Amino acid sequence: VAPTSPPLQQLRRRHTLMKLSLVLVALAAAAAPAAGFTPAARRHARTGTIRMLHSKNPEYGTQGHHGAMGTDPLPKRHPMAAPVLSDSAWKQMSDEALTGDDDVNFAISLIGSTGSIGTQTLDIVRARPDKFKVTALSAGGNLDLLADQAVEFKDTVKVISCGDESKVSELKDKLVERGVSSGIEVMGGAEGVNAVATEDEAGVVVTGIVGCAGLLPTIEAIKKKKRIALANKETLIAGGPVILPLLEEYGVTMTPADSEHSAIFQALQGVPPGGMRKVVLTASGGAFRDIEAAELARRCKEDPEWVRAKATTHPNWDMGAKITVDSATMMNKGLEVIEAHYLFGADYDDIDVVIHPQSIIHSAVETMDNSMIAQLGWPDMRLPILYSIAWPHRIAMPTGQFERPLNLVELGSMTFKAPDTDKYPCIQLAYDAGRIGGTMTGCLNAANEEANELFRGGAFNYEGIAKVVEETMNAHKKDMSGNPDLESILEVDQWARRYVREVAKKAAEKVLVAF
Secondary structure: OOOOOHHHHHHHHHHHHHHHHHHHHHHHHHHOHHHOOOOOOOOOOOOOOEOOOOOOOOOOOOOOOOOHHHOOOOOOEOOOOOOOOOHHHHHHHHHHHOOOHHHOOEEEEEEOOOOHHHHHHHHHHHHOOOOEEEEEEEOOOOHHHHHHHHHHOOOOOOEEEEOOHHHHHHHHHHHHHOOOOOOOEEEEHHHHHHHHHOOOOOOEEEEOOOOHHHHHHHHHHHHOOOEEEEOOOHHHHOOHHHHHHHHHHHOOOEEEOOHHHHHHHHHOOOOOOOOEEEEEEEEOOOOOOOOOHHHHHHHHHHOHHHHHHHHOOOOOOOOOHHHHHHHHHOHHHHHHHHHHHHHHOEOHHHEEEEEOOOOOEEEEEEEOOOOEEEEEOOOOOHHHHHHHHHOOOOOOOOOOOOOOOOOHHHHOOOOOEOOOOOOOHHHHHHHHHHHHOOOHHHHHHHHHHHHHHHHHOOOOOOOHHHHHHHHHHHHHHHHOOOOOOHHHHHHHHHHHHHHHHHHHHHHHOOOOOOO
16 A cells, blocks of 8 residues: 555544544543542343352442442453553554555464364465465374475475474475475474474464463464464463463564454454453353253263263364363363453453354453444354454455355344353353462363363263362362462473372272262
8 A cells, every 4th residue: 555545544544543542541531530430349230141150259249339420340450461452452453454454474383283273274374375374384193284284385384393203204204205305394392393483484373282282382482572373272271370471571462363262352453441341252052052950960860971972062063072072061161261361351250151052153342331342253263363363454365265254144043041050060160260360270271171081081970070170179279379480380280180080090999989
């Protein structure tokens, strides 16, 4: 766009007006105490959402100070990872948006290239090679697919890495078999994934790796001032106390790549500092959404294997076994609550969960003027991945290659309901862990991962997942750290997994009452 073009002049005028609006908001806030504006401690009851969830604040309820002129209270805010709701975020967003889409290109380092996030990221690169290129790839044990990807993108990929360092020679052989004998550095293990995360040309690192193994390469990428397109939940759920200070120290942007948090991120574009009241996370409801709690309890007692089979079958999508079970227990939504707290600085009293079976509204925010802003679309993970890489730009994708645009007439209707906390105790466990903070959220995550795997293997029945996670959290309380370092976070992750395995072993030996 030429410097003198009318569209650019309009954008610059809009940028100036936004800055002026921020000044006026700040002046109004400064004048508020003299005008009788007081901090608030009361919230209206929330109809149709889960008023989450058993607040630990004894003052929480219907009594307390009102906001200005009897309005809702001013929400409590916390540090945040995403570039929203701050003066600096507004400036960054508007400055980058003023660079036209024709003038931007993105070099991507991809951690976890053979998984779901990785393969869909490469779909984006294939669709718009004029805008995106991949410069580094890392994967776990799928050497054939990693080699195929490296060969396909050999013109831009500089380094690849596999999870097992002892497999490097085998990976090199697979490249040679595919006609590539030079030009790509082949590495393995922790050193390799760190090299991928810090590859010089890459400006954006997509973290599609699973587990706490994603923490170390993410930290290395932050130290190299790479933008983080976040798809690894442990980065914030377990590592939030370490990651947030690092983002601030190095001035690094972190954008969410999963659908729910991307929806919130998109909804917050244009919301000024102080403008967000609460976050609303939507959920499909999982395998048991249409079964009453009493019926599920009866089935667990009388036919536990039916429950086990049902828990691994999602009503909407064909997903991996682990995430399908997490959806059935709704622990996935509890973990997303914790991630939303770290991403957007929302207090746990200001994060709601609502079941939306159609999965069209991917999440929403409520603003201080009672507006509800939501992001809608057919389920397609490539859209949030695309936005996490290209933010704040809206890069057009070729027609027919991605999910078709949402047609509201075709959709027809949408429904919503509050989750039943008797049926989904894992949601409450996540809120409890989040409010405790520190290493407790990592303990929750690790205990759930281990319990989920053991449940799928038949070690205990469905209701045992929540019970063993709660027992693990209770056991961790005496050693919990409120301000942990990275070493403590990783130690708690391993301890929680060992503890769950020991509980399962004792249950199998009938030392404990079987779950």
